Amino acid sequence: MPGLFDNIHDGLDQQGAVDILSKDVGVLESESDYYMAVSHLINFPGPITSQALLAFLDKCSVDVPVGLAQRKAVEVLARLGVVEATSKIATFLGSSDVYMVENAAWALSCLNCQDPEVHQRMIDLLYDSSQNQRVLIQSLSKLSVKSAIAPISVYTAHEKTSVRGAAIAAMIHLSGDQSHLTDLSDHLYDSNQMDRQSAVQDVIDANAVQLLSELLQAPISPAFRMRAVRALFDHPSNKLSDDEAISAVDQLLYDDPRLITVLHHYGESMPTQLLIEGLFHPDFSRCYLAMQELLKRDNREIWSSVESCWQEKAHNDYGAHYFLMRLFGLVEGWTEEALLQIHKILSDAIVDKRPQFRKSPSAALLSFAKLFPSQCNCFLENCLSLENSLSWDMRYAGLLLIQSDHSDDLQLRYQLQLQQLVESDVDSLLQLKAQSLLDHG
Template identity: 30%
Template sequence: MDKRFFNLFNLTEQEAIALLDAPKDEADAGNSRYTAAAHLVNFPTDDSINALIRAVENTDSSLDNRIVRRKAVETLGRLQAKQALPIIRKCLKDEDCYTVENAVWAIGEFGTQEEDILEEVAQVLERPGQLYRTIIHILTKLNYQKALSRLHPFTEHEDPPIASAAIAAICRLSGDDTEMGKVVEFLQHSSVNARRGCIQDLIDCDYDPAIPQIARCPVSLVFRLRAIRLIGYSGIKKGNLTFGQIQPYLEQVLRDHPNDLDFVHEYDQTPSLAFAIQELYQTDFGRCYLAIKTLLETYQDETPQALFDTYEEEAHNDYGAHYHVMKLFGWLKHAPAYDLLMSALKNPLPQFQKSRAAAAIALGEIGDKRAIPELKASLETNIWDLKYATLIALEKLGDYSSHSIIANDSDPLIAAKASQTALL
């Protein structure tokens, strides 16, 4: 589990427990108690677990308290505190659908195989207004075969992420993948949540025929790269795939050029430069990529200065737009961006991690060989996408001198990439 973002609050365990136990009429108690419930994930002790259980047992109906209860249930799940199972089980009958969802998720983290508990989880599917996708995932994760009959109606659900989850669940529980093509079709849905959701479902099914379509899906490369890696690792382990079959799609996603995507949005007319720049801040990366394509094809001369301007105004602190700005400088081969790209390459903040790989790719595109020593230093990182992107960038710059050093990397895809060109 990635815990880099967990410990964001400067609280001791006892301070967090005291906040969580604070009475509801205390000033700012709601926000403080939520913070405490989140922070206690850092303390897998009996004291913390008991405090979280007390928070779940507090059934005050105020919105603040309901939100705290949801977070407390989630944290107990993250801590895999199985002693909390009885109280979590009671939450399956809660009136708050989000508390129910978190309770189901927590039970999935506990990993119980008690059939009566699994049956109670399955019965939640029969209640209206629930968050069915999580329930379907957990029943599948826990291999509850008796849920199959309840899942079939959800394959035609009007909400695409739910339908996708149900189809994938039937595939996993029964071994029948005949309907998985419908999940692949969701990769081109207009809803970004549908696209992201079906990628996770394809991962869960190890559905390697979808790798080419995943690579072209207009969502953040984080989702696509994770899918291709996980499906690829599984396929290689099973003997169904080779590195050579996966490599083109891995590198296509890491390069992340808009021409390698299938768009689900379109413009009625060519947008202005200002509009296209502002689209880089969209949370739906499908819209971001469409804007990038427009900037590259229509505003090539004006875009570099506009990128510098938006970086100074907002993008320096917006990790999504920051990523797109770095990548665009590379596609524009804009040499004056060298110093900014070098700064991004070295940025240690975890929220800007994908910008480091983007900067590596961009430095390779710009072609300035001054970047080679700093790129080589990036090979010492444990960040997978930065390491692989660095290999691509060094190859673009004609330097293969470090490949043999990491040809025995612990990651099989990195090792295969490095070994492929180690002798050049």
């Protein structure tokens, strides 16, 4: 699967990356060169890349730059699906570097290693508390190693939430044992955000469609929750119905903070400026709490606080940026002066290509449509074109604009594009949404 940050070395070609890997560590321009070259080779699948990465894994060295890059090489080989690397990667299960062991276990699950001896080595590693037991459990589960059921069952009572969650999900997958399913629900509301995020993956691994409602309300980044909905929808068992999938995606893209169950509260009334500062917090529960409180405040106070920090930091903080894009569309009664500036902020955000701001464009489009409904045509035309390279969620947001038009003018105007999306788009959720609009038109 391609990553947002894979191709960030535009001046480096495949041969250049391969050449870097053949150099001795002493002649590198930078200690990060090996890692950079290995990472960049993800963009060049094929035998040249595979051979270069496998040769680099044969390099025996205690130098830190080599070790870091070899860990990355294991990951890249797995992402490229280089099955012939399986036996070599399996040898790294014996590494003294626990992070290399972790990468090797993950890679072997991606490459669907079905060697019973390798499986047993992974089970043996599971008893070593210094290893990443969560990743080992996930890997054994993904490989459907039935002999791991008994060892993994012990960890359903583990003290670490992340390990316990992985074990519960693995037991559901491997044996159908759902006796601890409610624990996964509880994990979605754990006090630790990292554990809440891990719980999302556990829900995916367990294919726990019955936890959809809890998932949608959990105080976790919408990107994590959306990934789970897509994974549940795409699962071969097809337990998530079409209507459930569409409803869930709609809710996540609108992301109304009032529908989120937050884990924190304010002991006293907070100044509006401090609530805006709350949107910068790394814990999404606190961000959603700040949003809930902001929606009770006077719009002039809100705008004054936003304006004072926008240029200084808010425009360049991807977390706060996303929440402000949502806030603009949720607050009622903006002044004309505020609307002039909000118009420009939202317009810029809709076309923002920065990878780390991935959540903002669709949020900005939905808010723009709420505040400036008569000015959406140029954006909507782009969203519905099959010729563009917009993200799927941006295009889905365009469909939400059509759905929100109660006059049906937009649906009539874009009837042909909707039909083309149904017939030709590669994204199943987009197809489904477009078909639902045509069916209810």
